[in-house]
Amino acid sequence: MRTSRKGSVEMPAFVRQLVKETEKKMSSFFKGSRGGGAAEGEKPGEGEKEEVIPSPYLDRPVLDKLAEEGCARWGLTYALGSMQGWRANMEDYHNCVPQLGGEFADWSFFAVFDGHAGSSVAQHCSQHLLGHILATGGIGPEDDPERVRGALVEGFLHTDKHLHSVARREGWERGGTTVTASLISPYYIYFANCGDSRAMLCRSGQVCFSTEDHKPYNPLEKERIESAGGSVSLQRINGSLAVSRALGDFSYKGAENRSPVQQMVSPEPEVFVVERSPADEFLVLACDGVWDTISNEELCAFIHNRLSVCTDLRDVCTQVIDLCLYKGSLDNISIILLCFPGAPQLSAEALHQEAELDDLLESKVAEIYDELCARGEEPDLLSVLTVLASTVIPGLPPGGGIQSKRNCIISAYYQQREMHGPSVPNGGS
Template identity: 30%
Template sequence: MGIYLSTPKTEKFSEDGENDRLRFGLSSMQGWRSTMEDAHAALPDLDTSTSFFGVYDGHGGKVVAKFCAKYLHQQVFRHEAYTAGDIGTSVLKSFFRMDEMMRGQRGWRELAVLGDKMNKFSGMIEGLIWSPRSGDKTDQVDDWAFEEGPHSDFPGPTSGCTACVAIVRENQLVVANAGDSRCVISRNGQAYNLSRDHKPDLEAERDRILKAGGFIHAGRVNGSLNLARAIGDMEFKQNKFLPAEKQIVTANPDINVVELCNDDEFLVLACDGIWDCMSSQQLVEFIHEQLKSESKLSVVCEKVMDRCLAPSTAGGEGCDNMTMILVQFKKPSAESACASSVDKSSTASDEVQDDSKPADL
């Protein structure tokens, strides 16, 4: 059977939700792939004023994506910087924290639980698609204490995942990204990328990879991974003389902070299974057209996947797992004019001139 099925699995996991500030719809579809390795998180009420959305695209297995969908937003919420109002720092630290938590005895145990195991309570196969429910609590005490045991020296998973996260608090939007999932905002019908696709051939990525002792072959890190940043993939993070942000592959996210305004209509987070088939502008235009006749946002997401699904596996594009979250702003939080630019103080260098580059707003 290989990496592709003989016929695609077109059943979709879809969900809708809302609060007084925004509404969202999401959908995930396995498609032609032999396994579903995407996961996501959609919590419109992370706290009373904050919404959290994340897309996690796994590779080499599903467990790291599921781990992030379960724990990353909890770590953001619990970090001291979050309490102080510094969302950017809290989410940055939480990306690195995922790698730390997946090491050792407890990390090994948790990844084993999130694997392909039968749930003894429900009788269902564990999480072909994993998503925390919007009512999940984030205030449980969990310091992830060190545990001794037969797997205490577990270095972490060799599989990994991309992570693209959007956090909305009042007028502020914070986007964090590591990998090639993407966040796009529609402003007056124009698509603006709020994240950059971290591919090995980008100059900043290539420089880090080579300095850390890695190489690039056929557009892949060490000839195997077609991403330059990811959570997990611990085999690429073993240089004991370098900090986490300078390893061959790093979980270090670009952070983009945007002030929302009246012209902002909706936000899209999606894995590369969508972006391989449609440009950011094409997707924004497609969504605008669908919203003329469809009010349920999850249905709009489903239509995007049907549009992207390839008729066969011959071409490669349209054959990947697909996950998409569509967030529509109900009304601007303030009568504000759009800012002239995006705060890109934490983003990578701007040498890219393609659709993956974060644009000035």
């Protein structure tokens, strides 16, 4: 039976405080990118106001998270986590269908949509892509990989064709979205990827498979772009668009006498088929806000470790999002985590090691705080974090490092502030 729970998870106050302490430095960088004005080599006329180009970034990130969890009757459990972050708008959408229903009750579909130039295309595709895939008739009880592969490709192309008429009516020509999707049958895992979001399968504690990002500078992608009359500069199509495959983006799909898959931006997904195994542990679908800051191997190791100390998959997704934020992600961040019956289980030994690590970090924070006070230095949070980052700490989560324990460290820091009282100057406020 399908079950799911949705909700909004608010970031703890002490994490907000960390952002408050760093946002001045970040804001100066972001505001520097807001400059507008005349084109290069030109000067505005007398009394003419310079054009102000809105920044794609905020002065401070939006830290509240959307969380969702659920399961399927055949043993799959899943969770979603997403956060707007530093971006001025939230443009990510998702689709989680743990059971397709009817004769496909043992089939599941999940997808992440990372919109650009607005969220309308991503939202529309999140609502209609699965319907177009199923309408092809290529998905049947026989679970024929070649037929399913064709259905996925055809479903993407039909979605883009239908979207074109909607975009012209609604004025979405500039908008687009990348998609990474997974269709799970009783025997296979099908991956359909279009753009630079990414899917990754972990089996027996190792990365078993991951999709390849579609970037304009990839040789085959670049060849198609140039053949369609475009160019690749600054690693972008015509110096502007950073992905070479997407749904939407119709201003890049106007080359005459060329099929939809031969345009500068292609809506054709790459489809991969992986046979299921009892050793399958978990599958990750995530936007580039995750992959810009962490590798496949690091994320596999981190989630594998977190599953041994945490039973709530939403919390695991939250920890991944926080890790990416602390490692410098400036994008919207969305992740879907799917756990198979062979996923790591809660471990008493791992829980003990985690508790010991938390105790060690708390004692280290106290030592650093006292040392800074003894030297007459202000023990603000950034100073404590800087010293701690250069300290050898055994037992940190693999793939996560010190960044993955920031919340524990920040909590310990504010405990020290409370213990020392208001006599400490500023305290990093």
